[in-house]
Amino acid sequence: MGHAVTEQAGSGGLTATEHRLDNGLRLVLSEDHLNPVAAVCLWYDVGSRHEVRGRTGLAHLFEHLMFQGSAQVKGNGHFELIQGAGGSLNGTTSFERTNYFETMPAHQLELALWLEADRMGSLLAALDEESLQNQRDVVKNERRQRYDNIPYGTAFERMTALAYPEGHPYHHIPIGSMADLDAVTLDDARAFFRANYAPDNAVLAVVGDIDPGQVRRWAEKYFGSIPSYDGKVPPRDGTLPDIIGAELRVEIREEVPARALMAAYRLPRDGTRDCDAAELALTVLGDGVASRLYSRLVRRDRTAVTTGVGLLRLAGAPSLGWLDVKASGSAQIPQIEAAVDEELARLRAEAPGAEEMERAQALVEREWLDRLATVAGRADELCRYAVLFGDPQLAFTAVNRVLDITAEEVRAVAAARLRPDNRAVLAYEPVTAKDTVGPVSDRASGADKGDKRDGAGQ
Amino acid sequence: MTDAAVTMDFHPRPAPGSARPWAFPVPERGALASGLTVLRCHRPGQQVASVQICLDMPLDAEPGGLDGVAAIMMSALAEGTSEHTAEEFAAEMERCGATLDATADYPGARVSLEVPVSRLAKALGLLTEALRTPAFPGSEIERLVRNRLDVIPLEMASPGRRAAKQLAQELFPASARLSRPRGGTEDTVPRIDEAAVRAFYQAHVRPATATAVVVGDLSGIDLDAVLASTLGGWTGDAAEPVPIPSAAADDTGRVVIVDRPGAVQTQLLIGRTGPDRHDPVWPALVLGTYCLGGTLTSRLDRVLREEKGYTYGIRAAQRVLRSPAPRTAGQAMGLSVLAISGSVDTASTGPALDDVWKVLRTLAAEGLTEAERDTAVQNLVGVAPLEYERAASVARTLADQVEQHLPDEYQAQLYAHLAETGTAEATAAVIAAFPENRLVTILVGDASHVEAPVKALGIGNVEVVTA
Numbered sequence: 001m002g003h004a005v006t007e008q009a010g011s012g013g014l015t016a017t018e019h020r021l022d023n024g025l026r027l028v029l030s031e032d033h034l035n036p037v038a039a040v041c042l043w044y045d046v047g048s049r050h051e052v053r054g055r056t057g058l059a060h061l062f063e064h065l066m067f068q069g070s071a072q073v074k075g076n077g078h079f080e081l082i083q084g085a086g087g088s089l090n091g092t093t094s095f096e097r098t099n100y101f102e103t104m105p106a107h108q109l110e111l112a113l114w115l116e117a118d119r120m121g122s123l124l125a126a127l128d129e130e131s132l133q134n135q136r137d138v139v140k141n142e143r144r145q146r147y148d149n150i151p152y153g154t155a156f157e158r159m160t161a162l163a164y165p166e167g168h169p170y171h172h173i174p175i176g177s178m179a180d181l182d183a184v185t186l187d188d189a190r191a192f193f194r195a196n197y198a199p200d201n202a203v204l205a206v207v208g209d210i211d212p213g214q215v216r217r218w219a220e221k222y223f224g225s226i227p228s229y230d231g232k233v234p235p236r237d238g239t240l241p242d243i244i245g246a247e248l249r250v251e252i253r254e255e256v257p258a259r260a261l262m263a264a265y266r267l268p269r270d271g272t273r274d275c276d277a278a279e280l281a282l283t284v285l286g287d288g289v290a291s292r293l294y295s296r297l298v299r300r301d302r303t304a305v306t307t308g309v310g311l312l313r314l315a316g317a318p319s320l321g322w323l324d325v326k327a328s329g330s331a332q333i334p335q336i337e338a339a340v341d342e343e344l345a346r347l348r349a350e351a352p353g354a355e356e357m358e359r360a361q362a363l364v365e366r367e368w369l370d371r372l373a374t375v376a377g378r379a380d381e382l383c384r385y386a387v388l389f390g391d392p393q394l395a396f397t398a399v400n401r402v403l404d405i406t407a408e409e410v411r412a413v414a415a416a417r418l419r420p421d422n423r424a425v426l427a428y429e430p431v432t433a434k435d436t437v438g439p440v441s442d443r444a445s446g447a448d449k450g451d452k453r454d455g456a457g458q
Numbered sequence: 459m460t461d462a463a464v465t466m467d468f469h470p471r472p473a474p475g476s477a478r479p480w481a482f483p484v485p486e487r488g489a490l491a492s493g494l495t496v497l498r499c500h501r502p503g504q505q506v507a508s509v510q511i512c513l514d515m516p517l518d519a520e521p522g523g524l525d526g527v528a529a530i531m532m533s534a535l536a537e538g539t540s541e542h543t544a545e546e547f548a549a550e551m552e553r554c555g556a557t558l559d560a561t562a563d564y565p566g567a568r569v570s571l572e573v574p575v576s577r578l579a580k581a582l583g584l585l586t587e588a589l590r591t592p593a594f595p596g597s598e599i600e601r602l603v604r605n606r607l608d609v610i611p612l613e614m615a616s617p618g619r620r621a622a623k624q625l626a627q628e629l630f631p632a633s634a635r636l637s638r639p640r641g642g643t644e645d646t647v648p649r650i651d652e653a654a655v656r657a658f659y660q661a662h663v664r665p666a667t668a669t670a671v672v673v674g675d676l677s678g679i680d681l682d683a684v685l686a687s688t689l690g691g692w693t694g695d696a697a698e699p700v701p702i703p704s705a706a707a708d709d710t711g712r713v714v715i716v717d718r719p720g721a722v723q724t725q726l727l728i729g730r731t732g733p734d735r736h737d738p739v740w741p742a743l744v745l746g747t748y749c750l751g752g753t754l755t756s757r758l759d760r761v762l763r764e765e766k767g768y769t770y771g772i773r774a775a776q777r778v779l780r781s782p783a784p785r786t787a788g789q790a791m792g793l794s795v796l797a798i799s800g801s802v803d804t805a806s807t808g809p810a811l812d813d814v815w816k817v818l819r820t821l822a823a824e825g826l827t828e829a830e831r832d833t834a835v836q837n838l839v840g841v842a843p844l845e846y847e848r849a850a851s852v853a854r855t856l857a858d859q860v861e862q863h864l865p866d867e868y869q870a871q872l873y874a875h876l877a878e879t880g881t882a883e884a885t886a887a888v889i890a891a892f893p894e895n896r897l898v899t900i901l902v903g904d905a906s907h908v909e910a911p912v913k914a915l916g917i918g919n920v921e922v923v924t925a
Contacts (some may be wrong), residue, residue, distance in 0.1 A: 034503045037480035037843050048491065071466060076764060079755050084833040086840010103844045107475035114472050121466030137767025141723070145770045145801050149723040151615040209478070225467035257611040288557075289536075290548035299545065302601060305608035328608045355553065362555030366574055369505045374847045421466075 014372070014396050016205075016382055019216060023228045024200025027219050028382045028392045031205040032375060038109040040380035041101040042116050043387045045203075046191035046196035048176070049095050049169035049235040049316060057176015058184055060093035061139050062192050066100065067091070068131040071122030078115050085111050093174045096316055097387055103376045105434050106209035110218055113206075117222035120202070123193055132186055143175050151256040155426055156322075157266035162248045162424030163320055169236045170317045198229035203386040208375035238317030242266065242416070248424040253431045258305065259327035260428040261336050267321045267417050270313035276402045277413040282309040282321050283360040284352050284410065285343065285418075290359060292343050293323065301339055303331035315388040321417075333427050341420070348415040351407035360410075361403050368399040480843040482870040485856055486669070490685060492693045493666035495855055497866065498681060499673040501849050507578045507674030508853035511569040511589065512860045514667040517562060517635050519700040524654055525635070526642020528562035530602050531655045531663075535569065537598040540591035544598050544894065549582065554581040558588075563640060564779045566861040567662075569594055572850055575674050582688040584758025589663065590692040596652040604755025606647050610639075617725035617801065617902040618717070620925065623898045624716055625727050625797070634705035636779055636793070664694030669860045673853040702782050704790035707731040711840070711895045712918035718925050719903040724807040724903030726772070727799045728814065732891055734781040734792025735862055739887050741875035743776060743796075748834045749826050750774045751798055757817050758798065768810040772800035774892070781862035792862075796891045804904055811899070815917060818894045824884035834884075839873050 016030040048059050069075050082089045085108040091100040102112040144404035147153040157173045164170040204223070206215050244266055269272035286293040288311030305328045310321040325336055352360070371377045372395075381395035462869055468619075483498035520527050536551070536558055537544040549559055556573035569589070573581040613619045623639055630637035642650070672681065709730035733739060751758040751774025758772040773798070781792040802810040846852050859868050901908060905922045913920045 032503070035843050035847055036480050037847065072471070076755050076760075079753070080833065080854065081471075083753060083755065083837040086836055086842075087846075088841055088844055105477060105480075105840055105843060107477045109475075109841075110472040114469065117466075119467075122468075134764065134767045138763055138770060141768065141801070141803055142770040144723045144803060149617060149721060150799065151612075221469060225465075227465055242808055257615040258608070288548070288552045291543065291551045295545055295548075299601070299606070302604065305605055305612065325607075326612065328604065355549065359549060359552045362574075362577070366555035366557075366572070368504060369574055370572075370848070373504060373849075375508055376844075 014154070014378065016392050016396070017212060018351060018386075018392060021220060021224055023224065023226055024198075025219070025223050025226075026203045026386060027216065028203060028205040028386055029210065029212045029215055030205070030378060031210060031212060032203040033209045035375075036106045036209050037103060037375055038106045038206060038210050039101065039103045039375035040109065040112040040116065041099060041205045041207075041376065041383050042384035043203045044098045044196060045201045045248065045387050046098055047094050047096045048172065049238065050155055050196065050233070051172070051176070053185060054180055055141065055188060056172040056180040057174070058178065058188060059098055059182075060174045060182055060415060061181060062089045062189055063093045063098050064135040064139055065127060065131060065189060066119055066123065068135065069126035070119040071125040072118050073115060073126070078119065081111060081115060087112065090424065095170055095174065095314060097384075099380065099383065101376060101380065109206070109210065112115065113222050116204070116212040117226065120197060120223065121226040122192055123197065125194070125383055126179045126285040127186070127189060129186055131187060132184070134398040136181055136184065139175075140178060140181055147175060152260060152428065156264055158250065158252075158426055159262060159322060159424050160189070160320065162250070163244065163264050163266055164240065164317065164440040167307055168240065168317070169238050170314065183315065194229065195232050197253065199223055199226050201299065202226040203392075204381045205379040205386070205392070207382065224438045235316065238314070240266065240454055241320055242318065243419070243422040244424065245421060247420050249417075250426055252426055252428045254428060255432065256430050258430050259331070259333055259430060260426070261325045261327070261333055262322060262426040263341065263423045264320055264322040265417055265423050266318040267311070268319060268413065269317070270315045271408070273401070273405070274321055274413050275313060277409040278321060278417065279373050280357070280360045280405055281347060281410045281418065282311055283363055284356050285309060285347060286323055288363055290360070292347070293325070293340065296339055296343055297325060297336065302328060303336050303339065304328055333429075344414070344418050347411065348418060349411075353407070357407050357410070364402050365399055368402075391440060482842060482846060483852060483868060485866055487866060490665070490690050491608065492690065493696070494689060494692065495669040496685065497669060497671045497860070499677065499852055499856065500675055500676045501852060502675055502677065504673070504675045504849040505575055506849060506891040507573055507575045507672065507676075508850040508855035509571040509573075509582065509585065510671040510853045511585070512669045512671070512857050513567040513663055514699060515562070515662040515741050516700055516702060517640060518702050519662055520635065520658070521654070523646060524649055525638050526606060527650050527654050527658050528567060529641045530599065530606060530647075530650050532560035532562050532567055533602050533657045533682060534594050534599055534655055535588040537602065538593040538595050539587040541587055542594060544595070547588070551581065551584050554584070556581045558585070564636060565781055568861070569852075575676070575679065578674070578679060579684045579688065582684060585693055586688045592659065594652055594655050594659070596858060599650070599652045599655050603647055603650050605786070606641055607644065608648075610641070610644060615855070617721070618727075618799070620716055621725045621799070621900045621902045624714055624923070625729050625795070625898060628701070628714060628898045628900070629707045629729070629731060629795070630705050630707065631708075634703070639664045662700075664697060665689075665692050666696045668771070669697070669857075671853050671856045671860065673849040676764045702780060702790045705793070707793075709896045709898055710918070711897055713899040713901065713912055713920040714921065715905045715909055715912070715922045716900065716902040716925055717922055718902055719904055719906065721804060721902070723801040723803055724901050724908055726811070726814075727797055727900040728776045728897050729795050729797035730897055731778055732794045732796040734778050734794055735864060735868070736781065736784045736792055741872060742879045742883040742887035743891055744838065744902035745831065745834050745876060745879050746826065746884040747774045747776060747891065748838060749830050749884065750821065750888055750892065751870070753833070753837070757821065758814065761813050761817060762800075762802070762810055764814065766806070766809070767802050768802045768806040768813070772798060774798045778862055781864070783863035798892070804907050807901065807908040808904060808915065811912060811917065812915055813895055815915065818892055822889050822894065825865040826881050826888070828881050831881040831884055835876055835879070838876050842873055866904050
C-alpha cells in the first residue's frame with residue numbers, strides 16, 4: 001500500500017482516498033454510510049481501441065469470458081455467488097476501457113473483492129474452447145439484437161467509421177464485426193488477458209458503507225499477490241486533426257420507418273474545458289424539449305417527430321458529438337437540413353443568452369447529481385477519472401467545471417467544431433423490403449446509435 | 459490447462475459479515491384541503507427529488523373510438539398553461555434542471571417530475587400550473603396528434619413493441635381496451651381534438667382522485683409550506699371511481715408469426731394472463747418466475763444462452779395491467795401479463811422454442827430445487843437496498859402501489875412474504891403461471907425461415923400475419 005490523500009471535494013461533501021498496492025493496483029475508497037450498500041468497480045485500461053485489424057470485438061468478447069469462471073469459481077459461479085449474496089453485477093466495454101462492477105449489501109463486500117481478484121489472477125486456469133464458442137454465439141446475438149435487427153441500429157457504427165478514418169483505433173465500435181468475432185481464437189483471448197488484465201493496468205474503486213482500513217487489508221490479501229505485467233502494448237495513437245476537413249455523407253436506403261438525418265462531429269477531447277463547452281453547446285442545441293432543435297423542428301416547423309443529441313467523451317482521440325432527427329410525415333431531408341444548418345450557424349455566430357445557459361447548465365447539473373446519487377455511479381466516475389486522467393478526485397468537481405463555462409466559450413467551440421466541414425452525415429430514405437438490395441444480413445456490417453457511454457454489457 | 463501459470467495466492471471464499479438492517483421506507487401519508495393525497499418520504503443524501511402525481515384514470519375511462527385521448531391529454535398538460543406558452547413552460551421547467559414526463563397506462567395516469575431539491579419549489583409551482591390551468595391550445599393538440607401518428611410506425615418498427623401489440627390483441631377481445639395500444643391507433647388518434655382533450659381533462663383530472671408522492675432529501679425544505687403554495691392551489695370536485703369492465707383472456711396455446719422478411723433475429727414473446735398483486739400467490743409467483751427466467755443463471759438462460767448461445771438473454775416476468783381496489787362492487791378482477799421474452803437468431807428459432815418448452819416441461823415434472831429457491835430469495839430480498847438508493851426508484855414504487863390500490867406497506871411486506879415462501883409454493887405458482895399448452899406465442903421474424911420449424915414443434919396452431 002502506498003500513500004493516502006484525503007481531500008474535501010467540491011460536490012456534496014464527498015471525499016475519496018487513493019492507495020497503491022506494490023503490484024501497481026490503484027485503489028480508490030469513498031465512504032458513505034447512509035445506506036448499507038457498497039459498490040465495487042474495477043476499470044481495466046483496455047478497450048476496443050487496443051484491438052488490431054481482424055480482431056474487432058475482441059475486448060468485448062473477452063469481457064464476456066471474464067464471467068465464465070476462474071481457478072476457484074466454476075462456470076457461472078461469479079454471477080451465482082454475487083446474486084445469491086443479494087448483489088447486482090455486470091461489465092461493459094467501451095472504446096477506452098472495460099469495467100466490471102458489483103453492488104453489494106455492505107456485509108457481502110468481501111465476496112465481491114475475492115471474486116474480482118480470482119479472475120484477475122487466475123482466469124486462464126478456467127478459460128476453455130467451450131466457453132469461447134458459447135460466448136461468441138451470445139455476443140453475435142447481442143450484435144443482432146442491439147444493432148442489426150433494429151431500425152437505424154447501425155447508424156452510430158457508420159458515423160464512427162466515417163469520423164475516424166480507416167486504420168484509426170476508434171474507427172470501429174466495441175461490438176466488432178461478425179467476421180472478426182468468428183475469427184477469434186483461444187490463443188487470442190489468452191494473449192489479450194495476459195497483456196491487459198494485470199493489477200498495474202487497473203483501478204479498483206470501493207464506495208459506500210465501508211471501513212476503509214478493512215477494505216485496504218482485504219485488497220492487499222486478495223489482490224496483493226497477483227503479479228504485475230510490463231508487456232502491455234499501448235493503443236495506437238488516436239491523434240487526428242480537430243476538423244474532418246470536408247463533409248462526409250452517406251445516403252442510406254434501408255427498411256426504416258421514417259426519413260432521418262444524423263450528423264456526427266469531431267469535438268474536443270474529454271478532460272478539456274473545451275469538451276465541457278461542447279457538451280453545453282450540444283445541450284443548448286438538442287437536449288430537452290426547450291432545446292433549439294426541438295423548438296424549431298418539432299414545435300414550429302413541424303418537420304420532425306423527434307430530435308436528439310449525443311456525446312461520446314473520448315480522452316485518446318477527438319470526442320464525438322451527434323445530432324439525430326427523425327422526419328415527420330412527408331417532410332424532406334433538405335428542408336430539415338437547411339433548418340438544422342440555420343440553427344448551427346446561429347450558435348456559431350452568437351453566444352447563447354443567459355436563460356439558455358442557465359437551462360443547459362441546470363440540465364447537466366441534474367445529470368451529474370443523478371450519476372453521483374448511487375454508490376455504483378460514484379465508483380464508476382472515480383475509476384473513470386483515475387484511469388483516464390490520473391486523478392479520481394476530479395469526479396467530485398466535474399459538475400463545477402461545467403458550471404464555470406461561459407456563453408462565449410460555448411459559441412467559440414460551436415464556431416470551431418459544429419461546422420459542415422467537420423461532420424459525417426447519414427441521410428436515411430425508407431424503402432420497402434422488396435426494394436432493398438440483398439438480404440438484411442449483408443447490409444449489417446456497416447454502423448448505430450449506441451449508448452453514449454458504454455459499448456456493451458454482459 | 460498447462461499454460462495457465464497461475465502464481466497468485468489463493469484464499470478460501472470469505473463468509474459474509476453481519477448485515478445492517480434495511481427496510482423499504484414507509485411513507486408519511488397526509489392530505490391537502492383540496493383532497494389531494496400526499497405521500498412523502500425523506501431520503502437523506504438524495505439531491506435529485508422525485509415527484510409522482512398519480513391520477514385515478516385508467517384507460518377504460520376513454521370514450522369509445524377515442525383510444526389515445528388519455529395519452530394526448532397527459533402530454534398536453536405541459537403544452538401551455540394560463541401563465542405560460544408551451545415553449546415558455548418547457549424552458550422554465552428545464553431551467554430548474556427538471557425532466558417532466560406524463561403518461562397514461564391501463565391502470566392509471568402518471569406525471570413524473572425529477573428535479574434537484576434546490577429547485578423543487580419552483581418546479582412544483584410549474585407542475586401545479588400544468589395540472590390546474592392547462593391551456594390546451596388547439597394548435598398544440600393538433601401538433602401532438604400528428605406527432606403521435608408519426609410515432610406509431612417508429613414504435614412498431616421495434617420488434618419488441620410490435621410483439622407486445624400482437625400479444626395484447628391475441629389475449630383480449632377487440633372490445634376490451636386492454637387489447638389495444640395505450641397511445642391509440644392510426645384509426646382513433648386522428649379523431650382526437652381540443653374539445654375531446656378538454657372534456658377528458660374535465661372528467662378525470664382532479665385532486666380528490668389524485669395522489670402526490672414526493673421523495674428526496676427533504677431536510678432543508680419546509681414541504682408543508684411548499685405544498686400549500688403550489689399543489690395546494692389545485693382544487694376541484696369529488697368523483698366516483700371509473701368502473702372497470704371485466705375482460706376474459708384467450709390463452710389457447712397457439713403461435714402467431716408477424717412476418718419480417720430478412721430479419722436476422724426472431725423476437726419471442728410467449729405469454730398469458732395472471733393475477734395482480736392483491737392475490738396472495740404474488741410472492742410465490744415472483745419467486746418462481748425469477749427461477750424460470752429472472753437472470754442469466756435462471757433456467758431459461760442457463761440453456762438458451764449459456765449452453766446454446768441462441769440469445770443475448772431470455773427473461774420471464776410479470777407486469778400488472780389492472781389492479782382495482784379488491785372487493786369493490788362492480789369492479790373486475792385484477793390482471794397481469796405473464797411473459798417470456800427475448801430474441802434469438804433466425805436459424806435458431808425452432809430449436810430455441812423447443813428448448814423453452816423443454817425447460818417448462820422439466821419444471822412442471824420436477825419442480826424447483828431448494829437451492830434454487832434459496833438463491834432467488836437471497837437475491838430478490840438482498841438487492842432491495844441497492845435498488846432503492848435513488849429517490850426516483852422509491853417514488854415510482856410508492857406510486858405503483860397507489861395506482862394499484864395497494865397499502866403503503868406493500869413493498870416492505872413483500873420482502874417478508876418472499877422470505878417466507880417455500881419451494882413448493884414457488885413451484886406451484888410458476889407451473890400454474892406457465893402451463894405448456896396455454897401459452898400464446900408471438901414471433902416477430904422472417905416467416906419464410908421460421909414457420910416450418912415452428913409448426914414441427916406442435917405447440918399450437920401457427921398463423922402468419924404481415925407486419
